[in-house]
Structure formats: C-alpha cells, structure tokens
Amino acid sequence: MCLAIPVRIVELEGDKAVVDAMGNRWRAKTTLLPEAKLGDLVLVHAGFAISLVDEKEAKETWQFLAEIANFEETPNKVSG
Amino acid sequence: MLERIYKAQQLMNEACKTLGRQINIMEVCGTHTVSIFRNGIRSILPKKLKLLSGPGCPVCVTSQGYIDIVLQLAERDDVLIATYGDMIRVPGKGGSLETKQASANVKVVLSSEDALQLAKDNPEKKVVFVAVGFETTAPATAVVVKEAAAESVENFCILSGHKLVVPAMRALVSEKNHNIDAFLCPGHVSVIIGYRSYAEIAERFGRPCVVAGFEPMQIIEGLAEICRQLAVGKAELQSVYTAVVTEQGNTTAQKIIAECFEPADGYWRGLGKIEKSTLKLKDKYSRFDAFKKFDITETPGEDASGCRCGEVLCGLIGPTDCGLFGKSCTPETPIGPCMVSSEGVCAAWFKYGPEERRER
Numbered sequence: 202m203c204l205a206i207p208v209r210i211v212e213l214e215g216d217k218a219v220v221d222a223m224g225n226r227w228r229a230k231t232t233l234l235p236e237a238k239l240g241d242l243v244l245v246h247a248g249f250a251i252s253l254v255d256e257k258e259a260k261e262t263w264q265f266l267a268e269i270a271n272f273e274e275t276p277n278k279v280s281g
Numbered sequence: 282m283l284e285r286i287y288k289a290q291q292l293m294n295e296a297c298k299t300l301g302r303q304i305n306i307m308e309v310c311g312t313h314t315v316s317i318f319r320n321g322i323r324s325i326l327p328k329k330l331k332l333l334s335g336p337g338c339p340v341c342v343t344s345q346g347y348i349d350i351v352l353q354l355a356e357r358d359d360v361l362i363a364t365y366g367d368m369i370r371v372p373g374k375g376g377s378l379e380t381k382q383a384s385a386n387v388k389v390v391l392s393s394e395d396a397l398q399l400a401k402d403n404p405e406k407k408v409v410f411v412a413v414g415f416e417t418t419a420p421a422t423a424v425v426v427k428e429a430a431a432e433s434v435e436n437f438c439i440l441s442g443h444k445l446v447v448p449a450m451r452a453l454v455s456e457k458n459h460n461i462d463a464f465l466c467p468g469h470v471s472v473i474i475g476y477r478s479y480a481e482i483a484e485r486f487g488r489p490c491v492v493a494g495f496e497p498m499q500i501i502e503g504l505a506e507i508c509r510q511l512a513v514g515k516a517e518l519q520s521v522y523t524a525v526v527t528e529q530g531n532t533t534a535q536k537i538i539a540e541c542f543e544p545a546d547g548y549w550r551g552l553g554k555i556e557k558s559t560l561k562l563k564d565k566y567s568r569f570d571a572f573k574k575f576d577i578t579e580t581p582g583e584d585a586s587g588c589r590c591g592e593v594l595c596g597l598i599g600p601t602d603c604g605l606f607g608k609s610c611t612p613e614t615p616i617g618p619c620m621v622s623s624e625g626v627c628a629a630w631f632k633y634g635p636e637e638r639r640e641r
Contacts, residue, residue, distance in 0.1 A: 204312045204469060204495065205417065205469045205472065227391075228394075229392075230394065230424070232424050232533075232537075233420050233421075233424070233531060233533050233534045233537065234531070234533065235533060244469070244472065244525060246417050246418065246421070246469060247365070247391070247392050247393060247414070247417075247418050247421040248391065248392025248393065248394050248395070248421060249392070249420065249421045249424065251417070251420075251469070251472050251473060251531055251534060252472045252525045252531060253525075254524060254525055255524055257524070258494075258524035258525065261494075261496050262494075262495070262496070264496075265316070265495055265496050268319065
C-alpha cells in the first residue's frame with residue numbers, strides 16, 4: 202500500500218496537477234512537494250506528489266510495476 | 282548486474298561465516314515482501330540467512346476492532362464510507378466492506394481528495410474516510426482535513442487508523458521478537474520520514490537499519506549492506522535507495538502531519554497496544570474525527586478463531602505454520618488479513634511459496 206508511482210507532471214496550476222505514467226493520466230496534487238514544476242518527474246502516492254525522482258529511477262520503477270502487475274489481484278487496489 | 286549479485290552474495294556469506302549462526306533480517310514493508318517472492322530473491326541467499334516479513338502491510342496490522350467499527354458505520358443509512366480498495370475484503374463481524382458495497386453506502390476511492398469530494402457531492406450524508414496507512418499515506422489525509430476545515434465541509438470526517446513504523450519496530454526488538462538481527466526499512470515510508478528516523482533502532486537497540494527501494498537489485502544490495510554491518514559488529518543507518526530517500530525526508534509532509542495529528546497509543550494486530558504508535562487528530566480538528574462524531578472507542582477486537590496472523594506479523598512463525606493456511610484460509614476465502622491483502626505475507630506465500638507447502 203505504501204508504493205508510490207513515478208509520474209511526469211504534464212499540467213500544473215497552483216498545487217493541482219495532471220500527471221502521466223506510461224500513457225495513463227490522472228489528477229494529483231503537489232501540496233506536499235511545493236518545489237515541483239511542470240515537466241518534473243515525481244513520485245505520487247494516494248494522489249499526492251511526495252518526492253522528485255530522476256529518469257533512471259522512474260524507468261526502473263515502471264519496469265518493476267509492469268512485472269508485479271500480474272500479482273495484483275485485488276480489484277480497485279490503491280498502489281498509491 | 283551479475284557482478285553486483287556476486288559481490289552481495291560474498292558479503293552475505295562472510296556474515297554467516299563470521300556469526301556462525303542463523304541471521305534473521307526483517308523486511309518491514311509489504312511491497313518488499315512481494316518483490317522478494319516475485320523475483321525469487323530467497324533462492325540466492327545463503328541458507329543461514331532468513332528473511333522475516335514484518336508488520337508493514339497497513340491492511341494486515343489494522344486491528345479487528347477498527348475493522349468492526351467500519352463495518353458498523355457502514356450499516357447506518359446516514360453514512361457513506363470512503364475507503365481505499367485494499368481494505369474492502371477484510372472480514373469482520375457480519376461480513377466485509379465488499380459485502381456491504383451492495384447497499385451502496387461503501388465507495389472505493391483512490392485518494393483522500395476523492396473522499397472529500399464525495400462529501401461535497403453528498404451533503405445529506407456523513408462521509409467517513411477510512412484513513413489507514415503509514416507515514417506515506419498520513420500526509421494525504423492531513424491535507425484534506427485541513428481543506429475540509431478551510432472550506433467547512435462539516436459532513437466529512439476521518440476514522441484515523443494511521444500508524445507509525447518506528448514504534449512498531451521498537452516494540453518488536455524490545456519485547457516481541459528478540460531474534461531480529463536487522464531491518465530492511467521501507468522505501469516510500471522513508472521518503473517521508475527520512476532515514477534518520479531509524480536512529481533509535483540502530484543506536485539504542487543495535488540493529489542495522491538499511492532503506493532499500495523495490496527493484497530486486499536494491500533489495501539484494503540492501504541485504505548485503507546489512508550483512509556487511511553485522512559481520513563487523515556494527516549497527517548503522519544507511520540508504521541504498523539514494524534516488525529518493527534522504528536523511529531528513531520530506532519536511533513539508535512531516536509538518537502537515539504534525540499540524541493535524543498527534544501520536545497516540547493504539548492497537549496493532551499481532552503486536553497489541555503500542556505506545557504512541559498511531560496518529561490521532563488534534564483537538565482543533567476534532568469535528569472531523571469520526572471517533573468523536575459517532576462517540577466510538579477502538580478496542581482490540583477479536584481475531585478469527587485459529588487465525589495466527591499476529592504471530593506471522595511479528596516474524597515468530599511462518600505462514601505455513603498456521604493450521605488454516607491453504608486449507609480454510611486462501612486468497613479466495615481469506616480468514617486473516619495477511620491472506621486478504623495482496624501485500625500480505627500469507628497471500629505472497631500462497632502464490633509464490635513452494636508447491637508442497639501450499640497444499641498442506
């Protein structure tokens with residue numbers, strides 16, 4: 202449950218962001234990471250950006266998530 | 282990659298040889314547990330290095346008493362329950378939230394913001410957000426409590442089941458399980474709290490604390506760093522997850538948690554009552570506190586008969602030592618929370634453990 206997802210901020214207005222991970226887009230907030238800017242890669246957990254992250258780390262985590270995807274059987278699971 | 286694995290194995294072997302006994306390392310985080318199984322990490326470890334899965338799955342450590350309160354609230358016509366999907370299948374008195382979902386007063390949300398929005402969209406209902414999770418999740422709850430206060434969303438409240446990782450680690454090494462030699466510390470909890478937070482566990486209790494990410498190489502190198510320390514008799518704080526975990530953590534998130542919550546004694550499944558281990562809303566936000574709004578008190582509750590999740594969570598027994606495992610308790614018909622949650626150690630054992638152990 203404490204897994205955060207790396208995403209790119211593709212829209213940002215105040216602390217309201219639209220983020221993108223592997224083509225999926227959703228809303229998130231940057232309240233907990235005020236330094237986040239448009240275009241930054243960030244880790245998002247339960248709808249909130251919690252840390253900046255670099256390109257290499259983001260790619261590794263996306264790969265890891267794709268690998269464990271078949272383990273997640275609980276419907277509507279929050280991996281955030 | 283292979284060279285890094287060999288180097289890590291060398292450090293592990295040296296530690297086992299130097300100590301001349303079994304080494305027990307607890308991984309605290311449920312996502313680590315899954316990654317360890319998924320990547321077959323146990324298969325490259327020395328025989329004398331044992332991994333114990335700790336109390337790091339929020340669903341698993343939530344007390345039965347808390348689950349029963351949520352189920353009771355879900356019975357009320359004036360209440361809407363907003364919950365993360367992880368909690369929906371945990372069985373309690375009279376069913377689970379999944380069975381109550383049919384009555385349309387249980388909604389799965391992906392964020393605390395969604396729960397607050399639900400309250401705004403349903404002014405005639407009291408919306409109760411099932412606020413579980415460790416320090417990674419707690420700031421998201423704190424933000425919406427502040428928003429609810431600023432916008433006077435008076436039909437919104439939270440049932441705080443938030444828990445703190447370090448007090449649980451302290452309870453484990455000080456009384457529950459003296460055999461834990463070291464901790465592989467959670468990745469994303471540490472993003473928030475920073476690795477300095479484990480100082481007490483390393484310094485006072487002499488247990489190495491190493492933070493790792495979730496990729497297999499991170500976990501292997503985290504375990505190797507622990508072994509390096511054990512071999513030379515040291516207990517240090519270290520992070521091999523340098524991409525996102527700093528010594529100080531996310532101080533903005535820490536401040537927001539401290540603004541809304543205060544540490545309180547609370548119940549954990551398996552570990553019982555632990556001093557200052559849960560987060561309770563501060564008095565200035567008491568009108569958003571579901572415990573106060575509905576005048577309820579959390580009690581430990583009764584675990585299902587025969588369920589040994591508590592001992593599993595302390596690393597005292599393995600899942601297959603429980604008589605229910607793989608017989609009456611399976612991912613399809615879970616009895617205990619360690620089988621319900623996809624991050625639960627019993628669910629991971631059932632899916633990835635050796636075949637003969639699954640069908641006991």
